[in-house]
Amino acid sequence: MNPGMVIDGHVTAGAGLYFDIGPEQLIEAMDRHGIGQALLAPSDGWLAVDNREGNEQILAWTRRWPGRLLGYATANPWYGERALAELERALDEGLHGIKLHPARQGFMLLEPIVEPILAFAARRRVPVYIVTGVPVASMPLQLAELARRFPETPLIMGRSGRTDFSLDLLPAARLAPNIYIETAYNLPATLGAIAQAIGPGRLLFASDAPFTNLELELSKLELIPEWPAMREAVLGANLARLLRLDP
Amino acid sequence: MRTIDMHTHLPGRSYGAGRRPTHEFLAMLDRAGVDQAVVLTVDGFFFDDVAANNALAEQAAESGGRLIPFCTVDPRGDGAVAEVRRCIEGLGFRGLKFHPWLQGFSPLEGFMRPIAAEAERLGVPILFHDGTPCYSTPLQVAYLAEEFPNLTIILGHGGLMDLWVEAIAAVRRYPNCHVCLCGSAPPAVFARMIAELGTAKVTIGTDAGFGDDYSAEFRMAQFRALALPEADREAIFWRNAVRLLAIS
Numbered sequence: 178m179n180p181g182m183v184i185d186g187h188v189t190a191g192a193g194l195y196f197d198i199g200p201e202q203l204i205e206a207m208d209r210h211g212i213g214q215a216l217l218a219p220s221d222g223w224l225a226v227d228n229r230e231g232n233e234q235i236l237a238w239t240r241r242w243p244g245r246l247l248g249y250a251t252a253n254p255w256y257g258e259r260a261l262a263e264l265e266r267a268l269d270e271g272l273h274g275i276k277l278h279p280a281r282q283g284f285m286l287l288e289p290i291v292e293p294i295l296a297f298a299a300r301r302r303v304p305v306y307i308v309t310g311v312p313v314a315s316m317p318l319q320l321a322e323l324a325r326r327f328p329e330t331p332l333i334m335g336r337s338g339r340t341d342f343s344l345d346l347l348p349a350a351r352l353a354p355n356i357y358i359e360t361a362y363n364l365p366a367t368l369g370a371i372a373q374a375i376g377p378g379r380l381l382f383a384s385d386a387p388f389t390n391l392e393l394e395l396s397k398l399e400l401i402p403e404w405p406a407m408r409e410a411v412l413g414a415n416l417a418r419l420l421r422l423d424p
Numbered sequence: 425m426r427t428i429d430m431h432t433h434l435p436g437r438s439y440g441a442g443r444r445p446t447h448e449f450l451a452m453l454d455r456a457g458v459d460q461a462v463v464l465t466v467d468g469f470f471f472d473d474v475a476a477n478n479a480l481a482e483q484a485a486e487s488g489g490r491l492i493p494f495c496t497v498d499p500r501g502d503g504a505v506a507e508v509r510r511c512i513e514g515l516g517f518r519g520l521k522f523h524p525w526l527q528g529f530s531p532l533e534g535f536m537r538p539i540a541a542e543a544e545r546l547g548v549p550i551l552f553h554d555g556t557p558c559y560s561t562p563l564q565v566a567y568l569a570e571e572f573p574n575l576t577i578i579l580g581h582g583g584l585m586d587l588w589v590e591a592i593a594a595v596r597r598y599p600n601c602h603v604c605l606c607g608s609a610p611p612a613v614f615a616r617m618i619a620e621l622g623t624a625k626v627t628i629g630t631d632a633g634f635g636d637d638y639s640a641e642f643r644m645a646q647f648r649a650l651a652l653p654e655a656d657r658e659a660i661f662w663r664n665a666v667r668l669l670a671i672s
Binding site: 285287288312313316318319321322325341342344345348352 | 530532533557558561563564567570586587589590593594597
């Protein structure tokens with residue numbers, strides 16, 4: 178990774194329930210906005226049931242655009258040992274992290290079936306991106322409780338508990354130093370407050386493109402108080418450290 | 425066996441029940457075999473909190489010591505801490521009750537801090553409605569236990585149907601977080617919670633006065649049918665309550 182390279186921590190491609198997103202348009206948008214690398218995440222059916230199919234497709238795209246696309250693997254925790262085997266395989270093949278989506282995958286974040294995956298992630302030293310903000314299934318303070326049980330596993334609080342758990346974001350981040358916050362769905366004043374409360378070292382640029390407007394996801398960051406001082410960390414260095422990308 | 429119900433509500437004009445004479449409320453507890461009950465407001469969540477606390481104090485005074493009142497306050501109000509002090513020190517209330525989603529606030533909001541600090545100073549517990557996103561989850565409520573380690577927090581329902589696993593996590597995480605088994609979750613869930621948590625921080629409640637009149641009898645019958653060693657039964661039926669309420 179080049180110093181100063183912008184890494185986007187969460188983007189999506191593939192045919193989902195409502196969207197069919199070709200990776201080419203993602204690469205074009207990355208080129209247009211100076212994004213060096215992006216972490217591609219599975220969605221919908223790939224998350225819920227067709228885990229291997231999704232992991233394979235994401236691997237294929239990372240190979241087609243080497244050095245540009247990185248990828249999250251997923252496995253539904255209900256598959257138990259089979260889930261761990263699939264994650265092991267996908268990481269060995271070259272994926273970089275794990276994504277979980279409790280509502281799509283049919284579990285509640287504090288249910289024991291997710292624990293082997295978090296222990297596995299700690300062993301493999303990869304971050305786990307978890308979608309939060311779904312009542313009952315996945316709420317920020319549940320993520321914090323899980324983070325305290327697995328202090329060696331970096332957890333990215335996907336969607337920051339939006340929409341109804343905005344008030345929980347900072348308490349959760351304070352409870353567990355292994356929780357990371359993404360920039361998507363947070364606006365500059367909030368991002369500034371987060372950086373002030375927990376330090377900029379746990380703030381990651383992630384756009385959730387193409388669902389969001391990539392240009393605005395980048396330009397809004399310029400409005401964060403004291404942005405220049407944290408720019409390099411938030412835009413890439415923090416994530417590079419989490420993913421152990423070569424400097 | 426002596427039985428203390430840790431979670432009942434004085435009927436009021438909310439939900440159309442209407443205020444009940446104290447002897448009728450006590451008769452309902454008699455039918456359920458309940459000797460003493462923590463009594464909470466309903467009206468105070470929506471209307472004048474001070475008037476609701478006064479109503480609780482009046483009816484508790486008519487109960488011969490059987491009704492043990494907990495106050496509520498509008499937590500956003502300027503007079504919140506003073507009203508807590510008036511109820512606890514002036515009227516003999518034994519704790520505080522909040523129902524965040526009905527009262528329209530999150531326990532994580534800043535104005536809860538002086539109230540929690542006052543309860544901690546007074547040495548009385550705060551019982552919360554819990555089990556309901558997005559403002560009343562067990563871990564949101566228990567966050568006060570993290571911030572105020574000498575304050576006793578009671579999860580008033582144990583997570584209800586959807587979040588009892590989270591309630592277990594909260595009670596395990598914080599030594600000062602207790603749970604009142606009460607509400608819609610079935611007895612098999614309560615039995616599982618006791619198996620996971622032990623009985624040291626567990627009490628029981630019926631939510632009597634809220635909804636169906638038969639709930640006190642029905643829920644007490646469910647608790648009596650739980651297969652428990654005698655010492656555990658005593659702990660959850662009254663010994664833990666006596667300690668939490670600082671009564672004889």
